[in-house]
Amino acid sequence: MKKLHARWGGLVSFLDVLVRQAHPGPCVLPYRRFEEKVRDGRVFQAEGISYPVLVDDLEGTVHQVYGGLADPTYLIDAEGRVAYYCLWTHAPWLQRAIEALLRQRGLGVVCGGLDRTPHALAALTDGWKGLRRGLWQSFTDLETAAPGSASSLWLGYQLRPLLAPLTLRAEPLPAPVRTGLALGAAALLVWGARWALARRRAS
Amino acid sequence: MLAPEIAQRFAGLARKESLKEYNFSHFRTRVLWQDARRTLAGQGIAPGQTAPDFELPSAIGGRMRLSDLRGRPVLVHFGSLS
Numbered sequence: 115m116k117k118l119h120a121r122w123g124g125l126v127s128f129l130d131v132l133v134r135q136a137h138p139g140p141c142v143l144p145y146r147r148f149e150e151k152v153r154d155g156r157v158f159q160a161e162g163i164s165y166p167v168l169v170d171d172l173e174g175t176v177h178q179v180y181g182g183l184a185d186p187t188y189l190i191d192a193e194g195r196v197a198y199y200c201l202w203t204h205a206p207w208l209q210r211a212i213e214a215l216l217r218q219r220g221l222g223v224v225c226g227g228l229d230r231t232p233h234a235l236a237a238l239t240d241g242w243k244g245l246r247r248g249l250w251q252s253f254t255d256l257e258t259a260a261p262g263s264a265s266s267l268w269l270g271y272q273l274r275p276l277l278a279p280l281t282l283r284a285e286p287l288p289a290p291v292r293t294g295l296a297l298g299a300a301a302l303l304v305w306g307a308r309w310a311l312a313r314r315r316a317s
Numbered sequence: 318m319l320a321p322e323i324a325q326r327f328a329g330l331a332r333k334e335s336l337k338e339y340n341f342s343h344f345r346t347r348v349l350w351q352d353a354r355r356t357l358a359g360q361g362i363a364p365g366q367t368a369p370d371f372e373l374p375s376a377i378g379g380r381m382r383l384s385d386l387r388g389r390p391v392l393v394h395f396g397s398l399s
Binding site: 115118122125126127128129130131132133134135136137138139142143144145146152154155156157158159166167168169170171172173174175176177178179180181182183184185186187188189190191192193194195196197198199201203208212215216220223226227228230232244245247248251252255256258259260 | 387
């Protein structure tokens with residue numbers, strides 16, 4: 115998002131809306147008071163976000179009205195209509211959508227309007243940054259809910275220097291490279307799940 | 318506090334989570350399935366529909382209203398600290 119903002123901030127307004135704790139833990143407790151959420155909004159803002167961070171209310175009213183989805187990003191056209199939205203926010207696809215919308219003079223639906231693809235590679239490389247705030251509860255909760263996923267996030271983060279140029283890029287990749295990366299990520303997830311299962315059986 | 322339009326839409330949601338459900342204490346399989354179901358169903362605001370207007374406080378003070386930004390595209394990301 116920061117890279118997209120650096121490139122398109124002059125033509126597109128950017129907003130971040132802080133929602134609930136996605137992976138709670140001892141240091142990132144679920145919000146019980148609005149002031150706690152505002153405090154985390156300031157933390158979020160201080161992490162190099164130069165566009166406004168808004169704070170949703172405790173009920174998650176705005177988040178729930180917008181579908182209550184996991185990590186979504188909406189691109190809204192110049193007249194206030196939804197042009198496109200994606201789940202598991204993915205910068206290269208958003209870049210395509212922004213370019214298409216600007217080609218249409220900022221109006222209308224672009225890129226089919228909706229991307230439901232779970233873009234696992236970006237999450238695999240960067241997801242640990244969120245999960246580690248709630249250690250160890252956040253790790254064990256996610257690992258229990260989806261065996262192998264929390265350990266894959268840890269592994270992905272260790273390999274970040276190697277993976278980031280590909281997985282955290284803002285520019286779209288050619289289709290064959292995208293397919294190869296998707297297969298690689300799937301293999302890594304399977305390996306992580308098998309490793310976790312083997313560990314569980316051994317103990 | 319919120320724009321009346323979004324409060325009205327929230328009140329009219331067929332399925333909404335209670336305060337406790339929304340601010341869950343543990344990420345459980347229920348949350349994972351819920352995320353997957355909403356993703357597969359494309360449960361967001363449909364492309365072409367007007368984005369519900371909202372007004373929220375900014376983390377660094379002041380308030381912002383989505384509709385005040387009309388005239389150029391807006392990218393809205395819903396993020397979490399964890």
